[in-house]
Amino acid sequence: MAKQIDPCTLVLFGASGNLSRIKLMPGLFRLDAAGRLADDMKILSVGRSELSRDQWQAEIKGMLDKKFKDGYDQKVYDRFIARNHYHSNPPTDADSFQKMAAKLGDESIFPQNLAYFLSVRPTDFAVIVEQLSGVGLVDESKYWRRVLIEKPFGTDLPSAQALQAELTKYLKESQIYRIDHYLGKSAVQNIMLTRFANTMFEPLWNSEHIDHIQITNNETLGVGDRTTFYDATGALRDMFQSHLLQTLALVAMEKPADLTPDSIRAEKIKLLQSIRPVDTKNLNKQAFRAQYAAGRVCVGDGHGENVTGYLEELKRDGIESSHTETYAAVKLFIDNPRWKGVPFYVRTAKRMHEGNTAISIRFKKAPMELVAGQHQNWLTINIQPRECIKMEIESKIPGLDVATRTLSIDAPQRQQGDETIDSYETLMLNLMEGDPSQYLHISEVEAQWRLVDPIVKAWAEDKTPLHQYTAGNRDPQESSVIFESQDQFWRYSIELGGDKH
Ligand SMILES: NC(=O)c1ccc[n+]([C@@H]2O[C@H](COP(=O)([O-])OP(=O)(O)OC[C@H]3O[C@@H](n4cnc5c(N)ncnc54)[C@H](OP(=O)(O)O)[C@@H]3O)[C@@H](O)[C@H]2O)c1
Known part of the structure; x- marks a missing residue:
């Protein structure tokens, strides 16, 4: 059921950006089309350029035309465009925030509950909040004021804590909405529902029955033209630090007392804080990194395309050498009774043979091996591109002999006629509703950096050239060094059976 949303003004910094x-x-437009915006809700875009309201509305039309190539409803468009205003905030104008406060103060146009979306460079987050505070625009004595901070929230623990210290000079924790857009994905939200709304899973969800869990994000894409950004970041900080650890938290957390934001976040925080720190003295057995070399990847229409390697791409852009990983696989353990001894293998890689995000759970061997070669059960929750739940079970091959084969029970989460909602749409709606359950608490961010920082540091200090894997292939064989037992192996998207690659 749709929640009641207070009339509010969404103030969008970086509205001209990518x-x-x-x-x-486009997300706000779709929310409007779905009837999810309050009638008098307004959007104030803030940018450095001097633009009239008409010019900005023409810009918006261009964005919508590009996104919705099949057209859109004229009535919704008229309503949406009328919500939109623009404020020019040139850095050279010392009074620009004062002028913005004066504009927003016109209650006949702008509802006074204010949701700020900071879609700007991370170095600007704290500066903008300070300036908003300076003109009284984060004061909550009469109306609510919330600030959405884009990612990344810091680049390590000290920088995240420094940003937090800056923000909390002006904001309460309840005003800060730290985004991880993975949490807005319907398939990610479904992890918790699958676990707790079905009685058949929870009794098996522990070390007694589970052999290990794999959390995977593989992409066929390379770094493209983001070489400088990526080389300073790497797979661990780009994907693992937030998206994959958040996914792990949802898979492994204890059942929250209820579905309130506080209860859900409390369980996620507890889980993230109980992940055992990686032993950097034995890092080679717990983590594996590599870079993609030239190869051939599958493009959208199923055809192959020759691509260059990461180091060559960097050279093209003037970066001579690099120890930054485009492939990272890490083994983690959770120190609580439920997960005692169960390895979690978390990996992310660019330029793989397929793009897929999934959670694959392998169950322990059946107590009795009735026939030789019997496979262990797997449960896969596939996040993207296909949202589905897949269970693999052993079943008798009909006939005179007693032999089994693996059957796959494959349930698409998405059915015909279901809404397709982008994660940003869900999250912007949650921001306006005042529901922070799909946003990160500072304790989650800190726990994530605390886990990742020692690995990043140890890898930065190790100047051994990185293993090179051929673009378009599966995981490098060498990555299996992190497996706890010889019968473990990487799983891929939808393929059937437990055969090793
Ligand atoms: N793009 C993505 O898919 C994506 C994904 C995840 C996270 N993010 C995060 O979202 C935020 C915005 O990303 P984006 O890709 O939209 O960024 P962007 O296109 O580079 O820029 C966003 C806005 O920042 C302002 N800006 C750009 N350069 C500036 C400068 N030198 N000084 C002051 N303002 C400047 C511009 O607004 P005006 O010129 O109008 O002032 C621009 O519209 C970033 O924090 C990024 O890390 C983006």
């Missing part, structure tokens, strides 16, 4: 053009403006 994220806003591709996701935010």
